[in-house]
Amino acid sequence: MGDVKIGLEIHGYLNMENKRKLFCNCKIDSNAKPNTNICPTCTSQPGSKPMLPNNDAVEKIISIGLMLGCKINNLLIFQRKHYSWPDLPSGYQRTMSGSFGMPVGLNGEFLGIGIEEIHLEEDPARWDPISGKVDYNRSGFPLVEIVTKPDFKSTSEVQTWLKTLLTTLSYIRAVDKTAGIKCDVNVSIAPNFIRTEVKNVNSISSILKAINFEVERQKKEKNNFQQTRAWDDSIGETLFMRSKESAQDYMFIPEPDLPVINIDPLLVKKIALMIPEKPSEKFMRYKKMGVDKTDAKTISSEIVLAELFEEVVKKINPVFASKWFRRDVIAAINNLGMDYDDLKVDVSNLVDWFELLQDKKASPVVLKELLPKLLKENLNIKQYIEEQGLESLSDMDELESFCKEAILAKKEAVLDFKSGNEKAINSIIGFVMAKTQGKADPNKVNSIIKKLIK
Template sequence: MEKAFPIKIGLEIHGYLDTCEKLFCMCKTDFLDAKPNSLVCPICTGQPGSKPMAPNSDAIKKMIQIALVFGSKINYSNIIWQRKHYNWADLPKGYQTTISGMHATTNATSGKFKGINLTELHLEEDPAQWNPDSGKINYNRSGLPLIEIVTEPEFSDAEQVIEWLKSLLLSLSYIKAVRKNAGIKVDVNVSTYGERVEMKNLNSLEKIRKAIGYEILRQVENHDKGIVQTRDTLAFDEKSGKTIKMRSKEGAADYRFIPDPDLSMIKIDKKIVNKIKSGLPEMPEVKLSRLLKKYKVGEKDAKILTKNLELVEFFEELVNHCIDTVKNMSWVTIELLRVLNYNKKTLEDDDVEILPSHLAELIKMVESGKITVLKGKQIMNDFVPKSFSLAEHKGEISNIDDSAIENLCKQVISENVHVVDEYKSGKVASLNFLIGQVMRLSERRADYKETTKILKKILGGSE
């Protein structure tokens, strides 16, 4: 029997640290909605004579938070900024400033996340954005603080990588360390039989999945043909779904790392690290276990909630409003998510303001029978982007009384004679249509059970 082939996959993950300003200048960082080249200055466009400012202390703090979450060993001294040289249109200075390189002391070493060992992590600046088709360069990203996380080559397939990366992003979102929606850039190393190859700059989970799948297959096929794999750097072409060789080991990039004479050594204060450590928020697993044990939330719902920090925090606040949250869970995990998705919004959007106290009010009114479930759902539709107190709208939303229901039933019966005939001739489902009409006319303020009862009574049906 042939021995299973040894797949080893390692990752270098680059994430955008969530800071207000860039790493070495005071330019703002919200590049996602900004006009091209609107967040720039002489420093981040690498103009002659410009010197970097002292590194952004927020970026250093976020790096420490990330290192602590992984249990990495933080280096406190001898951390020297390096110039990593290469010539490319996205790099006006001719070098990238980074805490990495052949002999550099990185920001942190070792650490572990979900069974995968980490090699190291470090800070560096992002290059600009170069469009190879138009030749235009957008410097908004130039100088943004990045965290690079390097794993040991311990993954063995694409699915494992994707699930791990999803968990990683979730944990990083809990500490609010990495910019939401900015995406990640991942370099993926894959080795099977021969030397490892590196696939550069994969910027979505889908691309990572496809690239790994393609590369494993290609290497195994080459092995069967007797082709020996050399240490290559590849690019993944999305259109063809194939990897393309950029350079081989012989042509490996020589980055000519040198210490940056314009920047002083970083010294990390242990007291600051301890302070950050004591202020770290709960991680998803801790929240999940509390939801299961303390609040008795079902496992499926608990997983939905913990997938999103804002949602789980919303739920925990709702618990404080004396709601039977287990019984009423669907108002959060189904209804709230339904209206948010419908409006293409999330709880973290700036213009969204939904208060748990308002939802608690709504749930209590439904539970006490003051409003129908349907009316409650309709009100939820109006809760996005801003929720409101129901107390002020009581008269317009409360259930209507039985005599009002009866009047509406009579009206619906007289307006839908043929449906009534169908029902009387045995088509039971026709009753649902009539109930629906009463609901619509009452603006969902007619109680469902009462409506059914009254309709049946008028139509002469049995209970």
């Protein structure tokens, strides 16, 4: 790709526990009918004043800052960023960025990429340029903006980093995963590194396309200059908007309706104590336990899964548990179409499931079949197995008699196997499994049959 510098400004919607907007008590509900969650403040009616910023938003943004290794400022100052657009009836957006800026977090670092700053701001309304209609439901939603240093050198680096960032932020449930991200991307190339800012790129795949397009465009451009461009997804190109605006164009002023907010260092300490281990740290720790790389990566990519896994391995061998976790537990959750956050399973029942499996108290076939019920209805698995008489068949004489019966019933398969078709044994094992309603251990059955027909 040559010598390239790429930086990102990432906007995400904060995942608010109290579902309230940033400066008023209106509800956050992205499915509500247009203009139903509004009030004089979020529609900027004359004389309306903002409330103090939502505490939940302030705490979430501090936790994001800490997760990204930022230094947290002890003062928060909101400013008015002026511009005139139908989505902004007040004529200004309240933000912590800008000329007199005091962002929440500064000078962080995440996976080798510098974080310039992170700050909090309000979302404007949603304006439809075709109908001219404005929906104010979204007006005043709290947004986080994460500004990186131009440290990325390739699209693949951007892609991996963004995915890991989203996983990491989902660990602290700080960002609304369903709402997506909006990005501004800046790109410049050697030798002069004249920066182009590409506005409003709204998915990871579009971000990568926009970067590739800009690199090629800048290579061809003889008289390149600093500029702002817009990404057009439909044609896959960036389009010229304006030569680079300076901060002055927005006429930033400190917001006179809001006081400077002091952040108590004790609050920061309290939040820091609640910050979980990062996915990358979990990944490394799992690998040290002997867990395979793919298993470690998959399990650490989802906090709910990681938390369950860590409880399970207090009693179960981690390598054994991780295999079943990655293949069967995840598959069962996906088949149920469940969100990880909606899992009802009590971890002690899941530990019991693994114990039955590890100690061969019940056969894998029976246990796999019961897994969805366990995850969805929090089945007391040990009790259920006992009540239903589903313990594995451990009586060798009994197993052997089932195998003899199968050998008589499956004569052709036996001949096939003897003539070298290894796979033919599966239908003989299948016969035993059906007869025992899955309660036999297929590995045991396999070795008994082999012994008997040798």
